Amino acid sequence: MSEVIIIVAVAENYVIGNKGKIPWHISEDFQHFKEITMDFPCMMGDVTYESLPESFRPLPGRENVVLTFNKDYHPEGTTIFHDFEEALEYCKKKYDKVFITGGATIYRIGMPHADKLMITRVHKEYEGDVFFPQVKKEEWVEVEREDHHSDKEDVDFSFVTYVRKNN
Numbered sequence: 001m002s003e004v005i006i007i008v009a010v011a012e013n014y015v016i017g018n019k020g021k022i023p024w025h026i027s028e029d030f031q032h033f034k035e036i037t038m039d040f041p042c043m044m045g046d047v048t049y050e051s052l053p054e055s056f057r058p059l060p061g062r063e064n065v066v067l068t069f070n071k072d073y074h075p076e077g078t079t080i081f082h083d084f085e086e087a088l089e090y091c092k093k094k095y096d097k098v099f100i101t102g103g104a105t106i107y108r109i110g111m112p113h114a115d116k117l118m119i120t121r122v123h124k125e126y127e128g129d130v131f132f133p134q135v136k137k138e139e140w141v142e143v144e145r146e147d148h149h150s151d152k153e154d155v156d157f158s159f160v161t162y163v164r165k166n167n
């Protein structure tokens, strides 16, 4: 059985993005994202794909599985799907681990399918227009936490892992 993992960075007020971008720059978190997801598929919406800097897309070393309803959209080097569940089945057949990498819409659809949440908790409130759903204590249990500080962004952050309670 493949493991389905949501990976996301979330501010204290649940903001994950603002005007199509992540509202902070924590290079340690980008590095962490790269290490964790390397060799595995990253499922994302077309808005998130387009928000990646051109030099980082497609994300190297990973199958970029991009969701869109637009039948004419097919950036080079991506695997396109028009249906979330079809995309998930495709990834699960091919890989031991599947990462759901955003954005807000795809996290919302992906949450009921996830076995694990790998959340970078950024310990500050940010202005934003897209949010991550609340992590309900009845459904998720924290199993790991690593605290860090970003000098550049001048903020504390933690890598927190949750697993589904009935796992």
Ligand SMILES: NC(=O)c1ccc[n+]([C@@H]2O[C@H](COP(=O)([O-])OP(=O)(O)OC[C@H]3O[C@@H](n4cnc5c(N)ncnc54)[C@H](OP(=O)(O)O)[C@@H]3O)[C@@H](O)[C@H]2O)c1
Pocket: 007, 008, 009, 010, 015, 016, 017, 018, 019, 020, 021, 022, 044, 045, 046, 047, 048, 049, 051, 067, 068, 069, 070, 081, 082, 083, 084, 101, 102, 103, 104, 105, 106, 107, 109, 130
């Ligand atoms: N903090 C983080 O870790 C993090 C991570 C990723 C993204 N983000 C942020 O999240 C924001 C983007 O989130 P978003 O909600 O606007 O966009 P998104 O989730 O990246 O993409 C949404 C798009 O996906 C397509 N889609 C949605 N449901 C689908 C389905 N069932 N089947 C096929 N395609 C489907 C639609 O595309 P069309 O309507 O175009 O066809 C929809 O507009 C940005 O600000 C980004 O920076 C933050």
